[in-house]
Structure formats: structure tokens, C-alpha cells
Amino acid sequence: MARNVKHVLIGREEIAGMVRSVGARINADYAGREVMLVCVLKGACVFLSDLMRVLDVPVAIDFMSVSSYGSGTSTTGTVRILRDLDADIAGKHVIVVEDIVDTGLTLRYLKEMLSTRRPASIAVCAAFDKPARRKVHVEVEYVGMTIPDEFIVGYGLDFGGKYRNLPDVCVLSDDDGQGGTK
Ligand code: 5GP
Numbered sequence: 001m002a003r004n005v006k007h008v009l010i011g012r013e014e015i016a017g018m019v020r021s022v023g024a025r026i027n028a029d030y031a032g033r034e035v036m037l038v039c040v041l042k043g044a045c046v047f048l049s050d051l052m053r054v055l056d057v058p059v060a061i062d063f064m065s066v067s068s069y070g071s072g073t074s075t076t077g078t079v080r081i082l083r084d085l086d087a088d089i090a091g092k093h094v095i096v097v098e099d100i101v102d103t104g105l106t107l108r109y110l111k112e113m114l115s116t117r118r119p120a121s122i123a124v125c126a127a128f129d130k131p132a133r134r135k136v137h138v139e140v141e142y143v144g145m146t147i148p149d150e151f152i153v154g155y156g157l158d159f160g161g162k163y164r165n166l167p168d169v170c171v172l173s174d175d176d177g178q179g180g181t182k
Contacts (some may be wrong), residue, residue, distance in 0.1 A: 003159060003172040003173055004172065004173050005017040005153075005163075005171075005172060005173070006063055006170070006171050006172055006173040007138055007157075007169045007170065007171055008168045008169070008170050009147065009150065009152055009168075009169050009170060009171050010145065010147070010155075010168065011168050011170040012168050013166045014145075015050075015084060015144075015155055015167075015168070015169065016050070018127070018144040018145050019047070019050045019051055019054055019144070020054055022051065022125060022142050022143075022144050023051055023054030023055055024054075025142060026051075026055060026057070026095065026125065026142060027054075027055060027056050029074070029075065030057045030093060031057065032057075033057060033091065033093050034057065034058040034059070034060070034092075034093040035055070035057055035058070035059055035060070035062045035092075035093050035094075035095055036059075036060045036061070036062065036087065036089055036093065036094050036095070036119075037051070037052060037059055037060070037062070037063060037095050037097050038061075038062055038063070038085065038089070038094055038095070038097065038114070039061060039062070039063050039064070039094045039097045040064055040065075040066060040096040040097065040098050040099070040106075041063050041064065041083065042095065042111065042156070042158070042164070043063040043098075043099030043156045043157050043158065043164070043171045044098050044099045044127070045156055046155050046156035046164070047097060047098075047099060047127040047144075047155065047156055048061065048097045048174045051066055051097060051125070060087070060092075062085045062086055062087045062089075063083065063085070063086075064081065064083060064084060064085055064110070065081070065082040065083035066079050066081055066082060066106060066107060066109075066110065067078060067079070067080045068106040069093055073162045079105065079106055079110070081113075086182070088117070089117050089118075089119045090118045091115065091118070091119070091120050092095055092119050092120060092165070093119070093120050093121045094114060094119040094120075094121065094122045094123070095122075095124070095125050095142075096110055096111065096114065096122070096123070096124045096125070097122050097125050097126075098124060098125070098127070099126070099127055099128065099145075099155075099156050099157055100126060100127065100128040100130065100147075100152070100157065101124075101126045101128070101130065101134075101138070101140055102130050102133050102134075103133055103135040103136065104132060104134050104135060104136045104137065104138040105135060107124055107126075107140065108136050108137075108138040111124060111138060111139075122124070123141040123142065124138070124139070124140045124141055125140075125141065125142035125144075126142070126144065127141055127144040127145070127155070128138050128143075128144060128146075128147050128152065128169070129143045129144075129145070129146045129147065129157075130146075130147055130148075130150075131146060131151040132148070133149055134180055147169075148152065150171050151171070151172065152169050152170065152171060153166060153169075153170055153171075153172055154166030154167065154168050154169045154170045154171050155167065155168070157169070159172060
């Protein structure tokens with residue numbers, strides 16, 4: 001079914017304000033330390049590039065790609081690593097940068113898996129959070145914005161690989177399932 005943008009849920013100015021405030025919290029919490037931002041591709045790439053530019057602590061970045069959705073339309077709980085980090089995170093202060101927390105399954109897996117690599121600390125920073133859909137508990141230290149249970153696109157988030165380039169967070173028409181592909 002064809003889907004079009006129905007309405008803007010979060011405009012670009014509001015998103016910019018969210019990035020500044022989450023960045024200020026990270027700057028305060030990590031003052032005097034160096035952080036390793038781990039970007040979960042592909043959805044978090046826009047958030048990462050905004051977030052890293054408001055940080056004034058020393059920053060290194062790395063990327064992971066995981067697949068949390070099967071071929072169907074909802075999270076299966078099976079998380080596959082499609083691309084692993086280049087860097088060794090042992091002894092580093094890691095912040096996992098995610099686009100959105102939905103069921104929590106992806107982040108719970110990632111946090112547990114990365115913890116086994118002995119980072120000095122590990123935290124999660126998600127641009128958006130949909131707590132209404134949570135299936136498992138996962139500590140998300142930095143949440144940009146809590147949103148209602150709507151399937152969103154834009155600001156890095158896709159439907160069927162499209163819409164990531166929209167500067168605003170939007171809701172699509174013809175809500176016939178969830179087809180995010182990380
Ligand atoms: P979780 O494991 O928390 O259920 O899944 C998180 C991932 O599902 C996100 O990183 C994102 O790729 C995808 N996802 C969850 N909710 C949405 C949404 O509203 N829109 C889009 N485009 N993807 C979503």
C-alpha cells in the first residue's frame with residue numbers, strides 16, 4: 001500500500017532543541033572524559049551527526065549495523081550483527097546512539113553484548129522513545145523525546161528504506177504495519 005506523509009509530529013526546530021539539551025547533559029556528565037559514540041546504523045546517522053557537533057568533550061565515533069526486524073512487519077527479538085565495530089571499546093566510555101527505542105529488544109541485546117567487551121562504562125542515548133511499546137526493560141540513560149505510539153519516519157528513520165532524509169519527524173498515512181529497516 002502506498003504511504004504518504006500525513007503530518008509532521010516533531011518539527012526541525014524542536015528536534016534541534018532536543019539535540020542541544022541532550023548534548024548539554026552528556027557534556028556535564030562526561031566532563032573530563034573522552035567518549036566513544038557507537039552509532040547504530042542506519043537510522044541513528046542523522047542524530048549522531050547532530051549530537052556529536054554539540055558535544056564539547058573529546059569524541060570518537062564508530063558504527064554498527066544490526067538487523068532487528070525479520071522479513072515481517074514487527075520486531076522479532078532476533079538481533080543479528082550485520083556490521084561490527086572497527087574499534088576495541090575496552091576501557092572506553094561508550095555511548096550507544098540510537099534513533100528510537102520501541103520494544104527495547106535491540107538495545108537490550110546491544111548493551112549486553114557490548115558490555116562483555118569490558119568498556120569503562122556504557123550508556124544509551126536515543127533520540128526518541130516509545131515507552132508504550134516496550135517489551136523488555138532496558139535502561140536508556142539519555143532520551144531526547146518521548147513520543148506516542150505512532151510509526152514515525154524522517155530524521156534518519158525510514159519506511160521501506162525511504163523518508164530518512166526528511167528533516168522533520170513525520171507520521172505516514174495508510175498505517176498498515178511497521179517496516180523500519182534500521
Ligand atoms: P526495538 O528493538 O526497540 O523494537 O526496535 C528499535 C528499532 O526499530 C529502531 O532502531 C528502528 O530501526 C525501528 N523502529 C521502531 N519504531 C520505529 C518507528 O516508529 N519508525 C521507524 N521508522 N522505525 C522504528
